[in-house]
Amino acid sequence: MNDLAGKHIVLGLTGGIACYKAAELCRALVKEGATVQVVMTEAAGQFITPVTMQALSNRPVYGSQWDAREPNNMAHINLSREADAILIAPCSADFMSKLLHGAADDLLSLMCLARPIDKVPLLIAPAMNREMWDHPATVRNRAQLVADGCTVLGVGTGDQACGETGDGRMLEPLELLQDVIAFFQPKVLEGQNVLVSAGPTFEAIDPVRGITNRSSGKMGFAIARAAREAGAQVTLVAGPVSLPTPRGVRRIDVQSASNMLAALVEYAQEATIFVATAAVADWRPAQAADQKIKKDGSGQPPTMAFVENTDILATVAQSPRAQSGALYCVGFAAESHDLLAHATAKRARKGVPLLVGNIGPATFGKDDNALLLVDASGARELPHNSKLALARQLVAEIAGRLPAAQH
Ligand code: CTP
Numbered sequence: 236m237n238d239l240a241g242k243h244i245v246l247g248l249t250g251g252i253a254c255y256k257a258a259e260l261c262r263a264l265v266k267e268g269a270t271v272q273v274v275m276t277e278a279a280g281q282f283i284t285p286v287t288m289q290a291l292s293n294r295p296v297y298g299s300q301w302d303a304r305e306p307n308n309m310a311h312i313n314l315s316r317e318a319d320a321i322l323i324a325p326c327s328a329d330f331m332s333k334l335l336h337g338a339a340d341d342l343l344s345l346m347c348l349a350r351p352i353d354k355v356p357l358l359i360a361p362a363m364n365r366e367m368w369d370h371p372a373t374v375r376n377r378a379q380l381v382a383d384g385c386t387v388l389g390v391g392t393g394d395q396a397c398g399e400t401g402d403g404r405m406l407e408p409l410e411l412l413q414d415v416i417a418f419f420q421p422k423v424l425e426g427q428n429v430l431v432s433a434g435p436t437f438e439a440i441d442p443v444r445g446i447t448n449r450s451s452g453k454m455g456f457a458i459a460r461a462a463r464e465a466g467a468q469v470t471l472v473a474g475p476v477s478l479p480t481p482r483g484v485r486r487i488d489v490q491s492a493s494n495m496l497a498a499l500v501e502y503a504q505e506a507t508i509f510v511a512t513a514a515v516a517d518w519r520p521a522q523a524a525d526q527k528i529k530k531d532g533s534g535q536p537p538t539m540a541f542v543e544n545t546d547i548l549a550t551v552a553q554s555p556r557a558q559s560g561a562l563y564c565v566g567f568a569a570e571s572h573d574l575l576a577h578a579t580a581k582r583a584r585k586g587v588p589l590l591v592g593n594i595g596p597a598t599f600g601k602d603d604n605a606l607l608l609v610d611a612s613g614a615r616e617l618p619h620n621s622k623l624a625l626a627r628q629l630v631a632e633i634a635g636r637l638p639a640a641q642h
Pocket of ligand 1: 432492511512513514515516517544545546547548549565566567568569570581585
């Protein structure tokens with residue numbers, strides 16, 4: 236993906252051991268298509284050299300407001316005017332306090348103060364010892380910086396370079412990359428509470444065997460990520476898959492269709508949008524054996540009775556909240572042929588306003604897909620693309636269809 240193509244980011248480094256992570260962050264931003272201009276404070280230079288950052292960003296690093304390379308000698312103006320965002324990573328406790336007070340005694344703080352505040356957003360990735368992070372001064376500074384329009388990214392928890400353990404270390408480079416990508420996505424689902432089901436279910440036959448299917452969960456995870464990027468609060472109810480949880484998403488792991496039904500019915504009570512991408516098993520063994528079923532030597536396989544699982548989507552779509560328009564339900568249909576006819580029929584059968592069809596065997600486990608959106612006014616194709624790109628398009632399509640009361 237090239238999620239940051241065309242974006243110019245000023246990456247500011249301040250004094251902290253997390254400067255070593257800024258090198259990888261710089262590389263990750265560049266790989267995602269951004270151009271990166273590094274600006275370092277004098278303290279940052281104690282932890283990492285400009286040589287490293289120049290090599291990774293492919294641009295000379297700036298550190299002084301008296302840099303004679305700028306013809307007008309106004310690096311703070313020139314550098315900030317070109318930026319789509321200023322990202323300070325790591326941002327030390329001292330630099331947070333400087334930003335808060337509008338200090339301007341070095342190039343980076345001067346540039347932050349001089350930036351056109353409505354055009355050039357400021358993001359900071361704090362990094363400090365846990366006592367410093369929890370100190371009332373830092374807590375106060377953080378709140379005031381947010382009030383001043385600065386985006387304060389989270390911090391990590393765990394072992395710190397000082398030997399202590401707790402909150403305050405800088406997020407990992409790839410986490411920061413996700414946050415920067417998310418920052419630039421349009422916030423079309425701000426204020427919405429999105430519930431997504433994803434992956435297969437697993438219906439136990441006995442303690443070692445079960446029935447499942449080939450759903451990888453990738454489409455559902457991509458939708459959860461896209462909804463979060465669009466500003467929604469997101470809960471992802473996932474069957475057994477080995478995918479990382481998208482950043483900022485609450486994940487509930489389940490196994491069987493019955494577990495999934497219970498979780499979704501519960502979380503649907505607070506959701507405003509439900510997207511059902513899970514490939515729920517249609518049937519489960521009527522009785523799961525407590526012990527492993529052994530061959531009895533007769534050469535005959537055991538007989539097995541099945542019962543049909545509850546249709547989760549139809550159940551949620553018939554709930555009073557969905558019927559009143561407070562919960563917008565979106566179904567998926569994995570078909571092998573006649574997509575339009577099956578998706579249209581399934582939309583009516585499930586009682587949902589929007590049904591998204593795809594050809595199952597063509598997409599299971601893959602990173603790309605093509606979607607067919609069927610609603611009351613007809614069908615619309617979202618042509619072949621990565622699942623994440625399609626998820627973002629689908630999120631925009633859903634946002635555009637929400638009843639006016641939900642906007
Ligand atoms: N679904 C569900 N609960 C079930 C079965 C399906 O919530 N027990 C949801 C899926 O998450 C998906 C949609 O219903 O959003 C369609 O799933 P699909 O398996 O394609 O449809 P089925 O109803 O199983 O129809 P068929 O097997 O006849 O194609």
